Amino acid sequence: MTLPPASPALRRSCLACAAAIVFLLFYLGAKPIAVNLFPEPWDKLAHFIVYGAIAALLAVGSARSRPLLLIAFVSAIGAIDEWHQLYLPGRSADVNDWLMDFAAAIVAVSLIEWLRARGAASAAADARGG
Secondary structure: OOOOOOOHHHHHHHHHHHHHHHHHHHHHHOOHHHOOOOOOOHHHHHHHHHHHHHHHHHHHHOOOOOHHHHHHHHHHHHHHHHHHHOOOOOOOOOHHHHHHHHHHHHHHHHHHHHHHHHHHHHHHHHHHOO
């Protein structure tokens, strides 16, 4: 599988979806239903999936932006989310949750970059005729 260059419409859609997920993360995370929504250890899997999705959407939407900057940005969102939870009844901050957010960002951005590189190599090989 390779990742072709994203169209401007796809990039805008990915950025809008990432923004919507972040908004809902903070909005719904402040609701009582969020308390113990995912029990241990499944909360770590939820963090990995959500923050991996945010990172992947931002990586596609940013059109070859700096991968380390994307990882740092997603990690900062995770840190702010954990800080936010300190002030919510029934919620608590957990450095392990943030570490899972960070790991998800690394994996997702690395995967997108690998798929892009693979696609570029494939396109170059096709252009050379072989």
